Amino acid sequence: MTSRPTSRDVAKAAGVSQSTVSLVLGGKWSGRVSPATAAAVQDAAERLGYRPNRAARSLRLGSTRTVMLVVPTLTAPFFGAVYEGAARVAAQHGFGVVAYPWPEHAGPADSPFAAPHEAIDGILASSLAEDALSGFAGTPVVMLDSDPAAEAPTVVFGVEDGMRVIVDHLAGLGHRRFGHLASSIDQWTFHARGRALADAVAAVPGATLVREDAALDVADAKDAALRLLGGPGRPTALVCDDDVMSAGAYKAARARGLEIPRDLSVTGFDDVLLAAALEPELTTVRLPADELGAAGMDALLRLLEGERPGSLSLPGELVVRGSTGPAAVGAAPVHGPLHG
Amino acid sequence: MTSRPTSRDVAKAAGVSQSTVSLVLGGKWSGRVSPATAAAVQDAAERLGYRPNRAARSLRLGSTRTVMLVVPTLTAPFFGAVYEGAARVAAQHGFGVVAYPWPEHAGPADSPFAAPHEAIDGILASSLAEDALSGFAGTPVVMLDSDPAAEAPTVVFGVEDGMRVIVDHLAGLGHRRFGHLASSIDQWTFHARGRALADAVAAVPGATLVREDAALDVADAKDAALRLLGGPGRPTALVCDDDVMSAGAYKAARARGLEIPRDLSVTGFDDVLLAAALEPELTTVRLPADELGAAGMDALLRLLEGERPGSLSLPGELVVRGSTGPAAVGAAPVHGPLHG
């Protein structure tokens, strides 16, 4: 046999009909096919190396067993990990995952979905605005890392807890003057981080917070950090929205002649490769991106089966490395609340 | 009409047969359908928002218009860029791309391909050993970033030129004692880099080269760099196989009290995010990963059309930043060839 065997070939080999093959191989034979026949079918299928034709099945069933993962970019290691987690779970259920990078600046108009829209059963969307998917009404969707108040089921990180833990850590080291190196990207997670940080700092007696916004790249973050470190009463701790921004903070510190962590503590968020590559290594909150993808795919699969999955929040974990240390007593002893 | 329109619906709306719709929409109507009829069909299709059902087309045609991209990991930003380049070109031809991360340690046995094998037309494999795809005899394949001597068409980077340019740059700065921080990963590109570096150094009169191997992570690279910098007559320039390894070299330098680039020059390879995040910023060779993906997909698409695409080499580009500088005269003036 030169070409791939079909269910008809299996039927012939097992001496049964095509329907019986379908029943047995689809696992729906209990009480409908005799065990002996079922065994014969399974044996024949294995012998011939039979694998069902997905196109035929899709056509018949009206579903493609393919879901689309929409991410801002695949170039950030974070989203690569989301994909891997999602694809792992999908594969266990016989689903494939097609990734679609959707850059922030692309509107629904120039959507890259034109083609694939037809060929998917559902959408997993990560770190997108709620209305970005407006063209997809009717397609089941699960939102990752975005506003849990949305209609669709969501899976997010507990960024609020993450920020709280960072502030606790820094406050415990004696820091009271905080700077927030904030992402200017309009995404739920960054809004949430900003709010959580402000709340956490407000809960520390005598603590202050100043904030500068920057794009998610090293150069821009450096400029913003420079501003943060410029004035009198400069922060003794810089809380960054993201590890990449921390790299900018490091550069600004060096430019100002500040040594980390002696003169300045810096924290990140995400714990990507960068965190361990920096010198000193970065204290940050580890966000399990692959678990985000896996949990999201799990929810989407449930949704496709008619269930109504609830929303979920995955905890981050503080990883203390070398970039945080005791607040230098008397460092930059200008205005701003004093403390012992 | 509540469900998606089919070609039959379009036919009815345009007052023609299904065959005519297929001919017109498939662009095969020149001289077979009158322009007026064709226009009517196109109009009806647009009005109804008709989009062909891919499953049905796949079943009929026996091809899925889906290709698989196999990469070692999607967590490295490099491979994310390869995917984006490949997916862009594929989309222009109505093809989808499914990514499959295939970790180095996974043998053909525990291949994740079990399921998707059936549903793809071709394979784009990046940075894999030639025999990794042995289970896929018969499926058209294009190899990326791997041995051009393979049977399959390949697209690679001109790593030899890249190494040569690095050595020229360093030699021009007066360096003669080179250290090679080499990747221990068994991939063509690293073997090629190693050979090219050795050749280039051999072409510099009076130059020497020592080598240490390490895994592609910061900590392991640091240890190897420490060994390289340990002995007498230590290298004045460290050539790293990869930007990540350079981060390890930086740490080793600091641990040894060497300042970059005053006491030690360091170069990377790839030019990923990390290169600009390090302090000082890294001199490295930029490898256009998205172009690799795009060129590879282009070749694969040709292959699927029956052409026989040739192999291709994409040039890298030296990006000089702050990590390289003049060799300190008299630095570590021990044995090893002397020079003015």
Added chain:
DNA sequence: CTGAAAGCGCTTACAG
């Protein structure tokens, strides 16, 4: 417990 038949939506010879 098992089989014959219909049909998912397309494309492509084939007949007119």
Added chain:
DNA sequence: CTGAAAGCGCTTACAG
């Protein structure tokens, strides 16, 4: 220049 028909490989009522 246009249409009727066949068939890709499945799954699922339906009949026995």
